[in-house]
Amino acid sequence: MALLEVKNLVTEFHTEGGVARALDNVSFTLERGKVLGIVGESGSGKSVTAFSLMNLVDKPGLISGGEIMFNGENLRTASVKRWSQLRGDRIAMVFQDPMMSLNPVMRVGAQLAETVAIHRKASRLEVEQQVLEALKRVGIPAPAERMKAYPHELSGGMRQRVAIANAIINKPDLIIADEPTTALDVTIQAQILYEMKHLARESGTALIWITHDISVVKDLADEVCVMYAGRIIERGPVAQIINHPLHPYTRGLIDSLPHAENHGKRLYSIPGATPPLLSLPPGCSFAPRCSRAKPGCGMTPPVFRAESREHRCFFPLA
Ligand SMILES: Nc1ncnc2c1ncn2[C@@H]1O[C@H](COP(=O)(O)OP(=O)(O)OP(=O)(O)O)[C@@H](O)[C@H]1O
Ligand SMILES: [Mg+2]
Structure with missing residues (x-):
């Protein structure tokens, strides 16, 4: 099928x-x-x-x-x-404008964590690990630091990578x-x-x-x-x-x-x-x-x- x-x-x-x-x-x-x-x-x-x-x-x-x-x-x-x-x-979507899928007033790490937590029961530590892993997979350097950033503090390319990380995080x-x-x-x-x-x-x-x-x-x-x-x-x-x-x-x-x-x-x-x-x-x-x-x-x-x-x-x- x-x-x-x-x-x-x-x-x-x-x-x-x-x-x-x-x-x-x-x-x-x-x-x-x-x-x-x-x-x-x-x-x-x-x-x-x-x-x-x-x-x-x-x-x-x-x-x-x-x-x-x-x-x-x-x-x-x-x-x-x-x-x-x-x-x-x-099913996840990535838009031309990454801000269509990101919340401007929420730190990047928290947004990705939310995407996981809505769909899965997992401990905070497990979720954090998954967020780090997703950010790493899309090629974001120093992901532990970037987790604390707000979307507007990132470049356009980095922001789109975060949006992609958000799309792939639940596989x-x-x-x-x-x-x-x-x-x-x-x-x-x-x-x-x-x-x-x-x-x-x-x-x-x-x-x-x-x-x-x-x-x-x-x-x-x-x-x-x-x-x-x-x-x-x-x-x-x-x-x-x-x-x-x-x-x-x-x-x-x-x-x-x-x-x-x-x-x-x-x-x-x-x-x-x-x-x-x-x-x-x-x-x-x-x-x-x-x-x-x-x-x-x-x-x-x-x-x-x-x-x-x-x-x-x-x-x-x-
Ligand atoms: N909200 C709407 N109200 C009326 N017609 C619409 C609306 N959204 C889309 N359409 C119609 O659907 C057609 C296709 O739109 P669509 O956004 O899918 O194009 P596209 O192929 O994605 O173009 P682009 O490369 O510019 O993004 C439009 O030309 C328009 O006629
Ligand atoms: Mg279009």
Whole structure:
């Protein structure tokens, strides 16, 4: 049984201008201990996916369809009480802004201790040891001293490490990381990525890594989902997707990356912009920007499957 099985998930926002379908039949599976990358341009639905999985979608948003099976349990019918057991213990999230998960008026050590104590009965000494261990694992120097610090006394990179320590401390089955390194400088970004992957491997924790930059997940993820306007338009093993994309949108994302051959040249960018959800074109939402579009693209592309790959394009790349 897969750790996470998402089937036809639909999340909608009921706004004055109409119903915006931010997730349109999103499906994927994630095995224990694996890393799944979710990539796509701004507004494609990456964060809504994360919030839907954590049951953190608020009004005017609503999960209106589909299934989220986690360890065989249907999370869509889980009670508030059940969610408080799961969140922070079996499923944890790391946000782009570490202050979304940290309390500004609480010392770092006390916050992490609380995350443990909410979910486990343990002596103070045991908890303290666990906190020290978690801070060490995320590469925080002099963790015994840092435990006494308030979040604002730490650098951005250190603060994000504390937020990650807070996510891993109970050895969850799943961590969802929503662009946790984009605000940090490139060297620290690479370090944290490497360490998160290592941590996930070590503890058998599965990881969902959300980013707008497909090159970030290249060396990190096992599988990748590419999102466009609320749909997963391509999914598969990361190396296959990068070396041989099937959907023209994925091709565009890859061609927009800087690499050795286009060094110094003007980078390719996909023409046009993502359409607003309230005025999506009928059929394939990428068609108006796609050089391969034909009249048939006015129909909604179903999911085409072949071996470990799937995509939603009537005219995939060969
Ligand atoms: N609170 C809200 N009210 C109305 N619509 C919303 C709300 N939150 C999200 N949406 C809709 O869902 C779409 C997807 O948003 P989401 O935050 O998931 O994008 P994203 O892929 O995470 O983008 P980014 O890379 O900028 O973080 C938005 O374009 C917007 O149309
Ligand atoms: Mg986002």
